[in-house]
Amino acid sequence: MLGEYRISGRGAAEIAASIEGAVGTGALEPGRLLPPMRELALSLGVNPNTVAAAYRTLRERGVIETAGRRGSRIRPKPATTGREEVRVDVPAGVRDLSDGNPDPALLPPLAPTLAAVAEELDREPVLYGDDPVEPELARVARAELDADHVPEGPLAVLSGALDAVERVLTAHLRPGDAVAVEDPGWGHTLDLVAALGLRTTPVGVDDEGPRPEELRTALRSGARALIVTDRAQNPTGAAVSAPRARALRAVLREYPETLLIEDDHGHGIVDLPLHPLAGVTRHWAFVRSAAKAYGPDLRLAVLTGDPVTVDRVRGRQRLGPGWVSLLLQRAVFRMWADGVVDGPAVAAAYRTRRELLIDALAERGVRAHGRSGMNVWVPVPDETGAVARLLHAGWAVSPGARFRLNTPPGIRITVSTLDPAEAGPLADAITSAVGPAPMRSYV
Numbered sequence: 001m002l003g004e005y006r007i008s009g010r011g012a013a014e015i016a017a018s019i020e021g022a023v024g025t026g027a028l029e030p031g032r033l034l035p036p037m038r039e040l041a042l043s044l045g046v047n048p049n050t051v052a053a054a055y056r057t058l059r060e061r062g063v064i065e066t067a068g069r070r071g072s073r074i075r076p077k078p079a080t081t082g083r084e085e086v087r088v089d090v091p092a093g094v095r096d097l098s099d100g101n102p103d104p105a106l107l108p109p110l111a112p113t114l115a116a117v118a119e120e121l122d123r124e125p126v127l128y129g130d131d132p133v134e135p136e137l138a139r140v141a142r143a144e145l146d147a148d149h150v151p152e153g154p155l156a157v158l159s160g161a162l163d164a165v166e167r168v169l170t171a172h173l174r175p176g177d178a179v180a181v182e183d184p185g186w187g188h189t190l191d192l193v194a195a196l197g198l199r200t201t202p203v204g205v206d207d208e209g210p211r212p213e214e215l216r217t218a219l220r221s222g223a224r225a226l227i228v229t230d231r232a233q234n235p236t237g238a239a240v241s242a243p244r245a246r247a248l249r250a251v252l253r254e255y256p257e258t259l260l261i262e263d264d265h266g267h268g269i270v271d272l273p274l275h276p277l278a279g280v281t282r283h284w285a286f287v288r289s290a291a292k293a294y295g296p297d298l299r300l301a302v303l304t305g306d307p308v309t310v311d312r313v314r315g316r317q318r319l320g321p322g323w324v325s326l327l328l329q330r331a332v333f334r335m336w337a338d339g340v341v342d343g344p345a346v347a348a349a350y351r352t353r354r355e356l357l358i359d360a361l362a363e364r365g366v367r368a369h370g371r372s373g374m375n376v377w378v379p380v381p382d383e384t385g386a387v388a389r390l391l392h393a394g395w396a397v398s399p400g401a402r403f404r405l406n407t408p409p410g411i412r413i414t415v416s417t418l419d420p421a422e423a424g425p426l427a428d429a430i431t432s433a434v435g436p437a438p439m440r441s442y443v
Contacts, residue, residue: 007035010046012053019054020063023074034064034072060175062197075194088387090396095422098398100234102269102374103416106349107295108340110331117330132314132323133157137333141288141302144267148274150286153304156314157324160299161265161289162188164313165227166196168285168305171312172259173198173224180218180226182210184377184403184410186234186263189227202405205233207371209240212247219251225259226252230274232266232292232373235403235412237354239266239372245275252280259309260284268293270372271347283309290332292374293341300328350374353415353423360427366434374416380434383409389433395426 005027009015022028034040037055041048055072058064066072090096138155146152158164169179175197181190183202193200201218203210203226210228219226228248231239240248252258260281264274267288278284285305290298303313317323335341354370361368361378370376380386380400387399390411400410411434418426 007040007044009044009054010050012050012057015040015044015046015051015054016057016061019058020061023063028074030074032074034074036071060197062175062195065199066176088391088396088398091391094391094394094396096396097413097415097418097426098396100375100398100412100414101296101416102292103349106341106346106416107293108335110295110298113331113334113340114327117327117334120330121327126326128322130326132317134326134329134333136337137302137329140333140337142304145286145288145304148276150274150276150304151279151284153286154307154310156303156310156317157329158287158301158303158313158317159321159324160291161263161287161301162192163299164285164287164301164303165189165261165263166192167313167316168259168261168303168309169193169196169198169225171309171316172283177225178218178221178223180210180215180223181405182227182229182233182238183405183407184235184400185227185405186229187402190403190405193227200405202407204407205236205238207236207238207369208244209233209238210244210248212244212251215248216251216254219255219258223258225261227261227263228277230262230264230266230276231270231272232375234373235375235398235400235410236377237370237373237375239270239272240275240277242273242275245277248277249280252277256281257283262286263289265289265292266373268341268343269346269350269374271344271351272372278305282306285309285313290336293343293346294332294335298328298332300324300332350416352420353418356420356423357413357415357418357427360423361430364427364431366427366431370415374414376413376415377410378413378430378434379408379410381409382434383411386411386430386433390429393429393433395429 005022008018037051038048041051064072065075088098133155178199178201179193180201180203182205201223203214203218258281260277269292278286283306285303287301287303289301354376357376358368358370368376368378383400390397398412
């Protein structure tokens with residue numbers, strides 16, 4: 001059953017370490033079925049409860065999954081094989097449109113604000129026991145959330161959107177629980193869910209967001225949580241429209257115990273209105289990150305949600321990092337309040353670059369998607385071949401495998417730094433690499 005590898009150990013920790021070590025070295029590959037607990041206990045000369053404890057530890061670490069009578073097996077996508085490894089090495093001289101970064105020219109200067117805040121903190125340092133949330137940041141954030149019709153709730157500040165998503169998931173779910181995720185969706189989210197020992201249930205996405213019937217199917221099948229990107233969805237650029245939001249809220253009303261997590265990382269770089277889903281389930285969280293508008297190194301996101309969820313997140317945060325640097329919080333508040341980022345101008349710049357490429361592809365018979373944000377998604381019949389041919393032609397794009405579960409192949413193109421003069425040549429190269437795509441949805 002296990003080929004040349006023999007599981008070893010006398011205690012639960014030793015057995016778990018033996019299996020996890022073999023996964024890390026490749027001796028036990030993804031999908032490999034593990035021995036039944038009683039059979040392994042007999043071969044090791046230990047109590048079956050010891051093996052059960054080892055398998056439970058491995059499930060909690062996201063190394064294995066158990067499906068009742070079908071037994072336990074190595075996860076198809078274990079935490080040791082993240083999607084970040086599915087990337088393109090960009091040789092010198094190749095135009096890199098694969099990285100997903102904002103345009104540095106559209107980010108605000110940090111030095112003046114950070115220096116001013118640092119002088120303030122020199123006069124009155126932050127000490128243990130101080131409020132972990134900068135009051136002025138909370139005030140400005142709450143005002144904008146109110147304007148966007150996000151329900152009232154307490155606030156917390158976390159180290160970026162992914163940190164917030166992880167803390168909310170662990171506050172409510174246990175290993176083995178299923179999470180409905182967008183497909184295609186953000187690769188880091190898909191990896192995170194697996195790393196927490198949770199199961200992904202894919203929900204197809206079109207230009208207006210998750211498909212309601214697919215969400216209903218996922219929740220009916222037992223998914224306990226839903227993660228949605230409201231705008232600038234990565235990789236497709238989808239944005240939840242008003243009609244789609246109404247349809248999704250109607251589905252969520254049927255399953256009020258669903259944990260809803262909304263990611264609005266597009267705030268400040270998108271000119272489409274927000275249509276939040278929060279307010280129809282018992283537990284919910286809404287995350288707004290500063291990374292895309294102010295810079296990826298500003299690891300800061302504002303989180304609001306129902307009181308129970310936010311209280312659990314704050315409590316666990318206090319036992320770990322404690323708080324996000326008040327220097328960063330005050331700096332983001334100042335930039336936010338002073339309007340150092342011209343949101344409409346940034347959104348217009350990204351929209352122009354997306355539309356130039358999408359229109360150029362349409363003229364050549366190639367369908368592409370990118371309703372908001374910095375990325376364009378192009379369905380392709382042969383993902384590996386398209387990426388390789390584009391690389392040979394001098395363009396690096398991201399393979400869709402980093403973002404897909406069940407959806408057909410595609411490529412993601414980050415247009416944040418695309419020059420207008422590049423749109424035509426890039427469209428020519430894509431057309432040559434993939435050929436005219438049939439007019440179909442990418443889910």
